[in-house]
Amino acid sequence: MNVRVAEASAVRVEPVSSPLTGHARPPGSxxxxxxxxxxxxxxxxxxxxxxxxxxxxxxxxxxxxxxxxxxxxxxxxxxxxxxxxxxxxxxxxxxxxxxxxxxxxxxxxxxxxxxxxxxxxxxxxxxxxxxxxxxxxxxxxxxxxxxxxxxxxxxxxxxxxxxxxxxxxxxxxxxxxxxxxxxxxxxxxxxxxxxxxxxxxxxxxxxxxxxxxxxxxxxxxxxxxxxxxxxxxxxxxxxxxxIEPDASAATYLWAAGQLTGGRIDIGLAPEDFSQPDARAWDIISAFPHMPDVIDGSQMQDAIPTLAVMAAFNAKPVRFVGIHNLRVKECDRIAALSGGLNLIRPGLAGEEGDDLIVMSDPALTGSSCTAHIPTYADHRIAMSFALAGLCMHGVTILDPGCVAKTWPGYWDTLAELGVGLHFTD
CATH class of the missing domain: 3.65.10.10 (Enolpyruvate transferase domain)
Known part of the structure; x- marks a missing residue:
């Protein structure tokens, strides 16, 4: 991670004007x-x-x-x-x-x-x-x-x-x-x-x-x-x-391609991963027609990626089997619900330990003023960056927290053509 990112207090992600394509390799698992x-x-x-x-x-x-x-x-x-x-x-x-x-x-x-x-x-x-x-x-x-x-x-x-x-x-x-x-x-x-x-x-x-x-x-x-x-x-x-590439990290690249109508080659086919989060590919590839109900019990670290994608899906999505997300680096259920509601009030809600995302394809190309708190959680930062690819006004706080598992995440997005504006 470069010094600028490590010291930045926030990064605004600019929406892309064309499909994201190219090659990018996630870090090791x-x-x-x-x-x-x-x-x-x-x-x-x-x-x-x-x-x-x-x-x-x-x-x-x-x-x-x-x-x-x-x-x-x-x-x-x-x-x-x-x-x-x-x-x-x-x-x-x-x-x-x-x-x-x-x-x-x-x-x-x-x-x-x-x-x-x-x-x-x-x-x-x-x-x-x-x-x-x-x-x-x-x-x-x-x-x-x-x-x-x-x-x-x-x-x-x-x-x-x-x-x-x-x-x-x-x-x-x-x-x-x-x-x-x-x-x-x-x-x-x-x-x-x-x-x-x-x-x-x-x-x-x-x-x-x-x-x-x-x-x-x-x-x-x-x-x-x-x-x-x-x-x-x-x-x-x-x-x-x-060590094979990190499947949880791969979900961000798979999602970035799918959300923008492109495809990013990560050097390993989804079916060749041994890690359980790779099964998220089947759901990611179904976008914008993700399932009505997604059981996250066997791919927990992929849920932040899928939840942010669900905001732009054709119909609402309920995430179940995710109670363990309450005790990760932060309460990820609350963090995802709160962040999505900053993008648009009422976009997400919690029912017990379920997360409900009230999808709206019209969000793509729209504007908001959302400063997303990350709670020092790398997965909250990396997943909400995906929303910034699709709409104006998404800013991620504490972008340096991605160093926990992917220090080069922002560099990878920039190399794929994503505009990033860091604030000290």
């Missing part, structure tokens, strides 16, 4: 990068990650692993070289992870393997994001961990060991609790059986990403039921991994 980094750190030997994401979230993860004695070098803009010993050392200071929820949850579980005390914390936003179900699961496995507020900071009195056994996890708020336990279980002293409490699992595709990542590093994990898994204490071994 945040989900895959932040799984591969800790697994490589726990592996014995030297691992090479290529195509990886370099952003705030992954830099926090890498910095925390370095604090625990892992050697990590960065030979180029998308590469990490990780020298692991199969063990982590006690850090001399708390692990500060900003608002990187993935890193906080994964490292909370992995620090049970540290022979010493560890504090895992984050910024003011992160300290409002729930983690109690993960703490309860770790305690059930014999780990001395606590989070008095139910959110970070977390204090773990690591013994250097994770006992085996059986654990039941409440993953109603985040599938990352399951992924965290699964990854740590690969280095346990004995087999670990993991069972989800309740029925069904939102964001199941992300657990599948975790299983695939574990296996890429030699982990032995087997699904034993619809919501249960057995992990063997095999440890991990070094591997060379190519």
């Amino acid at each position: 945040k989900s895959l990068t932040n799984r591969a980094l800790p697994l490589a750190a726990m592996a014995r030997g030297v691992s090479h990650l290529s195509g990886a994401l370099k952003s705030d979230d992954t830099r926090y993860m890498a910095a925390a692993l370095r604090q625990m004695g892992v050697e990590i070098s960065e030979p180029d803009e998308t590469g990490f070289v990780i020298s692991g010993s199969g063990a982590l050392k006690p850090p001399s200071e708390p692990l500060f992870l900003g608002n990187a929820g993935t890193a906080v949850r994964f490292l909370t579980a992995l620090t049970a393997l540290v022979p010493g005390d560890v504090t895992v914390t984050g910024d003011a936003h992160m300290q409002k994001r729930p983690i109690a179900p993960l703490i309860a699961a770790l305690q059930a496995l014999g780990v001395r961990a606590e989070a008095p507020t139910g959110c970070p900071p977390v204090k773990v009195q690591g013994s250097g060991h994770l006992p085996g056994g059986a654990v039941t996890i409440d993953a109603n708020l985040s599938s990352q609790y399951i992924s965290a336990i699964l990854m740590a279980a690969g280095c346990a002293d004995a087999p670990v059986s993991v069972q989800l409490s309740g029925e069904g699992l939102d964001a199941r595709g992300y657990v599948d990403l975790t299983l695939a990542s574990m296996r890429a590093f030699g982990g032995e994990v087997r699904q034993t039921g619809e919501t249960s898994w057995d992990v063997q204490p095999s440890g991990y071994r070094a591997a060379d991994v190519l």
Whole structure:
């Protein structure tokens, strides 16, 4: 991200006068990068990650692993070289992870393997994001961990060991609790059986990403039921991994092409992604005839993209299965509803945890005076920029927050021909 963007207080996005076309590559997958980094750190030997994401979230993860004695070098803009010993050392200071929820949850579980005390914390936003179900699961496995507020900071009195056994996890708020336990279980002293409490699992595709990542590093994990898994204490071994582009980021480019009547080639077909958010392509490609009801439970990070697109759809859209969006970087349901209503009063509403967008194709080419608050949430900033492609007067506040997962987002839009006006 250039200095101008990082220091800007706002950016006004100019509507385009012709279809957006061309080539643009999203950054590497945040989900895959932040799984591969800790697994490589726990592996014995030297691992090479290529195509990886370099952003705030992954830099926090890498910095925390370095604090625990892992050697990590960065030979180029998308590469990490990780020298692991199969063990982590006690850090001399708390692990500060900003608002990187993935890193906080994964490292909370992995620090049970540290022979010493560890504090895992984050910024003011992160300290409002729930983690109690993960703490309860770790305690059930014999780990001395606590989070008095139910959110970070977390204090773990690591013994250097994770006992085996059986654990039941409440993953109603985040599938990352399951992924965290699964990854740590690969280095346990004995087999670990993991069972989800309740029925069904939102964001199941992300657990599948975790299983695939574990296996890429030699982990032995087997699904034993619809919501249960057995992990063997095999440890991990070094591997060379190519990280695919980020599917959540790809949705902005797919949507930008569709909204403007163009098409942007991102270098990978939607069906070739392993990440669950890629299934949003089917809905994006249906615009302006998106479904009346969209279930977002299995593609949660794509919902901001789809919700902003829905404002210009031919008919209203109801988003369901999105309750977890309440506890992301911000309350995304409220942020989306509020931002859309700044574009036009009554454009969106909330019914319980459902989001209803009262679509209006006549918005395209119209004008508004909407200064969209982003609540330090990268996905709110990037998705509402799409509205600016279609109508005059859309300004995004705190544009630098996109550095969390895509530092070059605004540069990419500019290279595609989008006019951007930054305010210091």
